[in-house]
Amino acid sequence: MKEKRNLFLCIICLLLALLLTLAEERKEDQALASRIAPEILRFHVLANSNSTEDQALKLKVRTRLLNSIYEELGEGASLEDTKDYVISHRENLEEEASNYMKSLGYDYPAHMELTDAYFPAKTYGDMVFPQGNYQAVRVKIGKGKGRNWWCVLYPPLCFVDSSYAVVPDESKEILRESVGESDYQKLSREKVKINLRFKTVELFSKKQDSTAQTVK
Numbered sequence: 001m002k003e004k005r006n007l008f009l010c011i012i013c014l015l016l017a018l019l020l021t022l023a024e025e026r027k028e029d030q031a032l033a034s035r036i037a038p039e040i041l042r043f044h045v046l047a048n049s050n051s052t053e054d055q056a057l058k059l060k061v062r063t064r065l066l067n068s069i070y071e072e073l074g075e076g077a078s079l080e081d082t083k084d085y086v087i088s089h090r091e092n093l094e095e096e097a098s099n100y101m102k103s104l105g106y107d108y109p110a111h112m113e114l115t116d117a118y119f120p121a122k123t124y125g126d127m128v129f130p131q132g133n134y135q136a137v138r139v140k141i142g143k144g145k146g147r148n149w150w151c152v153l154y155p156p157l158c159f160v161d162s163s164y165a166v167v168p169d170e171s172k173e174i175l176r177e178s179v180g181e182s183d184y185q186k187l188s189r190e191k192v193k194i195n196l197r198f199k200t201v202e203l204f205s206k207k208q209d210s211t212a213q214t215v216k
Contacts, residue, residue: 050146061101065139098110110139117133117138119133
């Protein structure tokens with residue numbers, strides 16, 4: 001009976017330790033997001049609906065707009081350059097998206113705006129951005145009721161060809177200069193977290209085995 005009680009207490013302690021660790025990580029993520037958000041511009045596209053056709057159209061419009069924006073901005077554009085371009089060319093970009101959809105047989109309007117929005121944690125290549133509020137270029141297709149797609153427009157981390165793209169060194173350098181070395185390193189910390197969590201499970205398993213042997 002005593003051994004079972006000790007095992008129960010051990011499990012409770014480990015669970016409490018894990019919860020405290022997760023709470024601390026969440027707090028750190030929130031603080032990191034608030035620090036880097038002023039240096040980040042997201043790109044957010046909302047599909048008309050969740051139908052297969054509308055979701056496919058969302059990705060086509062995404063690619064069209066990203067190519068136009070990056071081609072016009074060219075290399076060396078700053079965060080403010082990117083914002084200014086989107087704001088000053090908003091109507092042209094909306095018209096381009098609408099005309100492109102019409103050429104594909106869809107009569108949906110496109111609405112673009114610069115707004116503040118909440119984003120969950122997101123991985124871009126080997127970089128992980130914490131959940132939080134960020135400024136974003138939001139594109140609503142039609143009713144905008146479908147699943148969305150997002151990326152980081154600045155620094156240029158928007159990948160349209162692969163879900164597991166590698167972040168270019170040039171983009172990493174821009175990000176490093178924008179957020180600082182310390183926060184830049186924290187954006188790559190997810191692998192460390194995963195290893196620590198697996199280690200916690202490993203230690204927990206070993207503890208269970210040891211206690212089970214004692215009970216026998």
